[in-house]
Amino acid sequence: MSHETRQSLEKDGYRAQLAVCADGRVLLRSRQRTDMTAWFPEIRTAALAQLPADTGLDGELVVWESGRLAFERLQQCLTRRGAGAAKAGQEWSAHYVVFDLVHAGADLTGRPYARRRAALEELFASRELRAPLTLCPATTDPAVAREWLSWTAAGLEGLCFKRLDGPYVPGARSWQKYKVRVTAEAIIGAVTGTLTAPRTVLLGRYDTAGRLQ
Template identity: 80%
Template sequence: MTWSLPEPMLTVAVDSPALPTGWAAEPKWDGYRAQLAVHADRRVLLRSRQGTDMTASFPEIRTAALAQLPADTGLDGELVVWEQGGLAFERLQQRLARRGTGAAEAARQWPAHYVVFDLVHAGGELTGWPYEQRRAALEALFADQRLEAPLTLCPSTTDPAVARGWLEWTAAGLEGLCFKRLDEPYLRGARLWRK
């Protein structure tokens, strides 16, 4: 059965960093938004928010996806590069244009991590599920498959105090917070998440 990744759900800026009741908060990373798919034929696709294929630029993510993820899995997340205790967006930018041996060398110098914040496909389409259910399935995927770096589970909380504490991570490369309504499905291209 053929399937494709949904158009990414987007955010709209809000003035208050206070976590509303009925919503979850996640850190918003300084990286590249990307979706990752592993198809039944073990073909891997890592694509940007705009739909650009970035798979060849990040061979370590492709290798980890093949080794760790079950077939027919679709994820939404953020590509990041860590350097000296913080996120290095400029290193991530340098990685995009590289392919082949250049990409392999860049992966050794500045390895990327894929911080996963949503599960959009797992053998069947999940975008109609509410965030709370998708999040539980994502956490189960990480636990059951024993996923490890460079695949990383993004933290999520419904505790306003924890969310406020994450705002102190700005020195490490956190851009703020992303709020997702617990009962909200993944709506293709909709601007319903808040940042």
């Protein structure tokens, strides 16, 4: 790690851009430009209440359940509309974890990441932004980054590395990812399915008492 990069947490969620337009409209869309605003009414409500008009953010949608990230709950939110989406928002409230500020009354994409990050932190502080809008932690301290790598039990996948002097590049991978890999030995007990249908693999492991589970 060098002083020219900053590390951010990598989460198990959906990348999305959130915009509050100058006319007050809210737009939440995926990297593929799919409009997801109706699927996450709690995010739209928070954006209208907390963010100034003419603001554009880049971040990730996540859902917490029982102290860890629940990607399957997030997927379920994407299948609901209207009253169903509102009910899903009450059961499994999504959070929008923000890691970049791309528009604040003017286009910020050409500015270096260090300046965009400073502006993002100022936005959170001055507007007292709160959940479900969340500021993604970031650091230039290697010791802190190493500690974050131990948070995999909560569903965090690893770290993202961004150059402090780099501009924002829409639709491009302008940063690097480091994902934690955890391996374990297991016994394959059975394989179900056919060549044309999805297969299920039944795995077993020995517990501390030597019993196959």
